[in-house]
Amino acid sequence: NAGVTQTPKFQVLKTGQSMTLQCAQDMNHEYMSWYRQDPGMGLRLIHYSVGAGITDQGEVPNGYNVSRSTTEDFPLRLLSAAPSQTSVYFCASSPLMTRGPSGYGYTFGSGTRLTVV
């Protein structure tokens, strides 16, 4: 049971380049999400998904796309990287809260540190 696996751990992009951050979980969690973490701003939600084929926008979706073709995978695509997207990105998953009364805390991946120059 690997939990939530993110790749790559580090990435440097040039402005205008595109790339995909990978996220996979093996816990059969319905809910998956992407956050970015910037100093002094906590964790901000980019996109999330409540199941395969279902995605929605979070607080800061501009410049990012997601898809959810399987329960396990939830990749995040940067369409045209900008310096403002320099950040640490975390993928997180959890079972749906509608399952019952407890156990909904996120399991986070180890993060991707992205620098856009």
Add this chain to the structure above:
Amino acid sequence: GENVEQHPSTLSVQEGDSAVIKCTYSDSASNYFPWYKQELGKRPQLIIDIRSNVGEKKDQRIAVTLNKTAKHFSLHITETQPEDSAVYFCACSIYNFNKFYFGSGTKLNVKP
């Protein structure tokens, strides 16, 4: 959407003292309140959570209290130890949705 405010942004205590971190939220529909600990360079990890039908929950040296009327909840750490030094985040979730809104974090420093 939900607005979560967390205070203080930094907190320094002596080993053995207690530490309290407070969060307020704006949406009365929020019903689930987890707390996360993030050590330097690591991923956030869940340390305790509480649902809105409970006023207090305790797990060894940590406890969380919730005041639904005032829309605030707090993390209490007793008998602090140097390994408690980390950034702590509060979060809340609207009723039956997994979408969490996070506070901006509190950097706790426990001095030996």
